[in-house]
Amino acid sequence: MATTAETAAAPVVKDDASNRPTTASLYVGELDPSVTEAVLFEIFNIIGPVDSIRVCRDAVTRRSLGYAYVNYHNIADGEKALETLNYTNLKGKSIRIMWSQRDPSLRKSGEGNIFIKNLDASIDDKALFDTFSAFGKILSCKIATENGVSKGYGFVHFEHSDDAENAIKNVNGMLLNNKKVYVGHHIPKKERDAKIEELRNQYTNIYIKNIDENITDDQLRAAFEKFGKITSLVIQKDDEGKSKGFGFINYETHDEAKKAVDEMNDTELGSKKIYVSRAQKKNEREEELKKQYEKIREEKLNKYQGVNLYIKNLDESVTDEVLREKFSPFGTITSAKVMCDEKNENKSRGFGFVCFSSPDEATKAVAEMNGSNLNGKPIYVALAQRKDVRKAQLEVQMNQRLQIRNMQANQMMNNNGMYNNQQIFYGGMPHMNPGRNMYYQQGMIRPHQWNGQEGYNGQHQYRRNQRNGPRRGKYNNNNNNNQNQQAAPAQEQAAAPAPATETETQVQQPTAGVSGITEAELSKLSPEERRNKLGEALFTAISKINQNYVGKITGMLLEMKTNEIITLLDNPDVLKQKVEEAVKALDEFQQSQKNAQ
Missing domain, CATH: 1.10.1900.10 (c-terminal domain of poly(a) binding protein)
Structure with a gap:
């Protein structure tokens, strides 16, 4: 990658023996969810004998978290793997390798960590690494992406803070792929959020919506200038010059803007009630709306927790009224609904929901009605669950069944150590144990588990x-x-x-x-x-x-x-x-x- 930054004087890279890794443990990140221990073993064993590999997984769902740890027998093999395999393309994603940092203080301190923005979209992790490795030893290097596309900024973590200072001094304001980049110290998210919140509390720009289309800029100024000196005012208009119904006003001080919001919000201007608030960026507004939606959703779910029943295996003849009539003896029903397929003439989908007014009533209905006969079919009745909770439970049950099969497979082994004429391999996945001493049970590969002689x-x-x-x-x-x-x-x-x-x-x-x-x-x-x-x-x-x-x-x-x-x-x-x-x-x-x- 030809860059103007490369012309800057690069310092001599330090080779501090005291900072060499003490264990041959590598962190491998940016993994595709489908990558398993076996896949990584095939790649890393080329470098040298691998001691163990572990793909980190969710404790409940057992899905990959996107990173793993690879342990070699000696540090030399780890260094070679770091040099030759870093940023290798694996299943469409460029993997990122670094020494495993068991001490979290180094990661959390932020010392030696720099932030680069305004990066060209063509610059990837490897290109960024190659550019900044001239200034010193890099512990980690990453471009922020969304759906595989660069977001235009990244991070480089140097082993030594003075290397980071040199990188900032030499690269900040330089051209990378014909784009002027900004390089500075990385500020932790907690500090950034605190600073952003502080700036938000000192706003001077306000947003007004639901403005009558007949209201002009002068009329809007006359209504709001009593709260303080207005530095700018605009009503947004379309291509034809008609008002879009919203606008912005910027005051000289925060107190003036706050007073305008407090006194003018939900008041009439012309023929409409206007909404007045602090002006927000689009992503900030979307984040707030998302939080509000999640809060409402959570409140709704908590409200129906323990009182909403799920009923399945319903006969096609069962309607909302039949369901309500059948369950009404157990308490006050707030709603009863049989789910129907609108695309198929509103035919019953074979399941529905009944909501009671109290958990006791719902519990009694489950005890009495589960397995009972309704219009000629035995029905299943249980407390309704959220989709994500139910999915997690099903995955746990599936893993438990597979573990039982593993135990049965092990019991099929006869006394001479060979398998009987049965299906012996239930393996290849994290909770599946094809035979004795197999690595899949715990998600670890142990290539050198030899039994004595x-x-x-x-x-x-x-x-x-x-x-x-x-x-x-x-x-x-x-x-x-x-x-x-x-x-x-x-x-x-x-x-x-x-x-x-x-x-x-x-x-x-x-x-x-x-x-x-x-x-x-x-x-x-x-x-x-x-x-x-x-x-x-x-x-x-x-x-x-x-x-x-x-x-x-x-x-x-x-x-x-x-x-x-x-x-x-x-x-x-x-x-x-x-x-x-x-x-x-x-x-x-x-x-x-x-x-x-």
Whole structure:
């Protein structure tokens, strides 16, 4: 980005070792709501081994809050990720990465934080970062946007306050993309609001509406000049010169303007009563109207809290009168309404509302009428709820059901550590646990949760009677997929020796199967190399079966034990079955999320 500001003398960037991060924890912001831990793992694991990832979610709805934390094993990988992945486009949004600041005092102090306005619409986060990074180390950089479009201002937070001072000194008033920008210290919102409120209380400009169209500027001045010296006055007119019915008057002092508002509001001028108040900007007026609307709405909801009933499964023959008659024995009804479809000849939509005068009456009606028969159909009666409250409750219930399914899936595991012939993957979402030690239950990815020694352990049962067969060394997966395993010749079974001890079995290394990977080969690798090798093999195999969830399912399967992964890789039919089960469960979960919305 060619800018005039770049010609300014930039100071030498400090390299203060004492200010280096003490943990390899990164904050990742500006995330699309659909971004999951698995998606982030695929991106950040390219830099180096990831210790954990957590997408922060709403405690009730479990929806993403738009930011996450990525933890590396070492600071060097974190620094590399910060350099190479910052402002990467992910699902249409430019992600913002910075070191996680566990000490809130640095964020809240505002020290080193500057504000830039009058920015050209083409300047994005990265361009702003590149421009100001010449003045010192940047902790955070952000352009304010609305629906993906720049609002013309942004913020840059420097590590050192003197770097911020230099940036203000050198860039303020300079041209960025041919636009003169303002750069100054960031003022916290609380201080800005207090200052704005103070200025509002010292207004001199007043607004008058509902002005008679025959009233002239001179007549309006004559009516208002008795309150003080008027510096300007105007009645707004259309293109034809006719009055729009409103205007503005500016006084010399605040006291004069306040007196005019107090005495002239709701008085007659000409043939109409006028409205007089402090002049406001459009956005300020809209904000006030919004607050007033919310207040009225809240009062209305509180008024009917505990007295309004929701009734569903109504027969088409049920009308407002029938509903009122049926519920009137329980108390005084203030309103009864069956909801109808105006676009479909006003036919009943099968539900309605009954409002009582007191909560006791409503509670009694629920107890007596819920499940009762009305015109041949059993009806459901409950206290009416706001849409957002009901939606949140449904999402909680859905998550609870999914957790129960997770528990059931875990119970399906048999003693040798393999899954029975059941649907095993309910995963891919925050509250879904495909198997033991899976990261989805708590929304965390733990790529290196290895159970002591890799490979065989005492829990697994091995097919010792087929040590010389083509599939020797593999354990029985109890999955009824023996058609994929060539049976040992009868004479070989007859001559089979007595079962070997566990130690003897481990000494005899299995031959490479379809995947060409053996535990003997993997045991020579480091945990990171072992995981990468298995991950590449799984990714390749799963991509041939399903392209949509390949990354997600790969991450899930990598949490299994090494020998279990090799068994899946060596049994394409078994792998295909598990992938199809996972895809089905993921599709069902996504559909349930859509239905809940």
